[in-house]
Amino acid sequence: MQRYFISDNNWTKEQVHIDGEDRHHIVNVMRMTSGDKIICCNVDGSSYLVEITEITDDKVTGALVEALDEKQEMPVKVTIVQGLPKGDKLELIVQKGTELGMFAFIPVQMDRSIVKWDSKKESKKLSRLRKISKEAAEQSHRSKLPLIHEKHTLKEVLSENTYDHLFVASELEAKAPSEDGSFAEALKQISPGDNLLVVIGPEGGLSNDEISFLTSNQFKSIRLGPRILRTETAPLYVLSAISFYFEEWR
Amino acid sequence: MQRYFISDNNWTKEQVHIDGEDRHHIVNVMRMTSGDKIICCNVDGSSYLVEITEITDDKVTGALVEALDEKQEMPVKVTIVQGLPKGDKLELIVQKGTELGMFAFIPVQMDRSIVKWDSKKESKKLSRLRKISKEAAEQSHRSKLPLIHEKHTLKEVLSENTYDHLFVASELEAKAPSEDGSFAEALKQISPGDNLLVVIGPEGGLSNDEISFLTSNQFKSIRLGPRILRTETAPLYVLSAISFYFEEWR
Incomplete structure (x- = not known):
């Protein structure tokens, strides 16, 4: 219907x-x-x-x-913080992220983002992303629209911190996994109803400054399998794995 | 490097x-x-x-x-059988599927596929898909190239059946989940080294004839979360969940 x-x-x-x-x-x-x-x-x-x-x-x-009485919403609220990528990748992330149950989306101009949004471009981009998200939510039979936020800096994201768990997707973990970087162990700490924040870098990855800032703010690095995922693939892996774990496994 | x-x-x-x-x-x-x-x-x-x-x-x-001694290949071999979708979605599926560890890919002209491939179009499409897959394999640090097969019919796929597990992604399971449709229970039956085949319908879904054919050939319906995924999103969910389960969880 x-x-x-x-x-x-x-x-x-x-x-x-x-x-x-x-x-x-x-x-x-x-x-x-x-x-x-x-x-x-x-x-x-x-x-x-x-x-x-x-x-x-x-x-x-x-x-x-x-x-x-619909049950299409994820039992945990996942907010994706995405470093601005090139081209139309943001549209792909928002469309697929909506289908996969994303709760909210925050675009961030990161140190290695090549694309720059001025305020005129931003308002045009945001209304396009919100339209894409609405259509995807209708098609995928969601009962709640994801919140598509305005552009933030990483500091602004943290200052509004109401999250129970802070994660950063790490390319380093894929290359040289550590015990600490287990995504599975991270998910075991999460309970239904919790708020999660997942930070994903742009094409060139996070800068050293950004990594230091996140780790000094208690972000946990997580590994998304042993292969190196492109920036637009990482959020889809995160959301699919969380859906599988909370909606299919438990 | x-x-x-x-x-x-x-x-x-x-x-x-x-x-x-x-x-x-x-x-x-x-x-x-x-x-x-x-x-x-x-x-x-x-x-x-x-x-x-x-x-x-x-x-x-x-x-x-x-x-x-590289460890970037999935411990289970996942072959995606994809009903031909519209536009450039096939390129997206092959690129992302390669990053996410897909072992092989078989395009199938299904009853509800709107796109038709004649033999001239097919050879052009296949060489483009193989190029995309090779580039994605290099970027994602895989040590093995996925096999991108020629167009098959569903009957041909089954006649070459060397698979240990046969799955079909089911929109019906998302709408009205059954005990049998648990993707988690299905994955528990799989051991490292096994060959999996996952069939995914095109935009309009599988036809009743195709569903009957698959179920009479012992395919198991699986649910990919409670939301309705687009045809190009389903294989990415399947591969992400399998990677999470076999490469991060166990």
């Missing part, structure tokens, strides 16, 4: 109002009419079976038929 | 000869000279530290300095 994420102020106790691109999609793409059913998700993560009751030029109105 | 995959007939007991694009890369891109060191991998999976001894217009000759 078609799924739409509707912002919080479009809901009443018994109805939901759908406007803008979602209205267009329902009316012109899906060609739905009164009586058709859809799923609507609120930003708070609740989702409802909705029956369309009225279609006007402005909006689609639907009646809340039933609150759904 | 720079890494090259060199075909079997270019090796002698003490030397390796490098020609074609790899010679060009060493001489013109990396601007290496006699005395410089590289890693050369044979198709059989062995790899050597090599010192360049001579550069001519035809080839680079290197002396085998030392056999390397």
Whole structure:
């Protein structure tokens, strides 16, 4: 069934109002009419079976038929902190990360990021990333949209630190594994409901300054298998492994 | 250190000869000279530290300095059978699959594949995919190149069946999980050295005929978490989870 994420102020106790691109999609793409059913998700993560009751030029109105008890959200909240990569890799990471259950995403201009975002470019990029994430969330049947944050510095990420576990994906661990770098051991320390932060460097990896900063702030290096993963592959490995461990294994 | 995959007939007991694009890369891109060191991998999976001894217009000759004991290959051999997807998704799957340790790749024209490969298109596509895979194998420090097979039908895949375990990624399991569909339980049955085959449908999923054919041939449905993954995301989840389980967990 078609799924739409509707912002919080479009809901009443018994109805939901759908406007803008979602209205267009329902009316012109899906060609739905009164009586058709859809799923609507609120930003708070609740989702409802909705029956369309009225279609006007402005909006689609639907009646809340039933609150759904969905289980598509990861039991742990994974925030990916990604050093800005080249080209359209960020779009790939956000799309796949959304499918794979990512809770939030923070782009960081790192020392070795070749791409630079000025404020004009940033606002354009962010609205594109949020659109990609929304579409991926609808397609993958999520009930919650990932938060796509504005560009941060690493220091800003840490100053807003509300995380239970801090990890950094390490190329060094892949090349010369240490006992400390076990991703499996790291996951064993995590309980459902915990907040995780995972930092991933850009193409050239993290700089020595960045590594020092993270390790002095109690980040734990983790190994993502013995091969060297590209910057855009690392977050997909992290999220797949966490999904496997918390959603399939336990 | 720079890494090259060199075909079997270019090796002698003490030397390796490098020609074609790899010679060009060493001489013109990396601007290496006699005395410089590289890693050369044979198709059989062995790899050597090599010192360049001579550069001519035809080839680079290197002396085998030392056999390397590398551990970048997955302990289980995972073959991905992929229903032909649209656009350049196949390139993404082959590139990321190579980084994530895929042993072999078989493209299949499935009932719901929209793309059609004629024989001219196929040979062009395959050589492009093999080039992408070789580059990804070099970058990710693998010691073995994945086998990129020609287009098969599902029946042909089964007739060459030398696999210990047969899996099919199932969208149905994500929507309504069954006890049987546990990917974790499936992995527990696998031992290092085993051969696994994983079938993944194209954008529209597998047809009912294909599902019947696979289940009547003892394929086991597996669930890749509770979200619906796109066709190109499913193989990356499979390979990441297998890497995590066999290379990080055990």
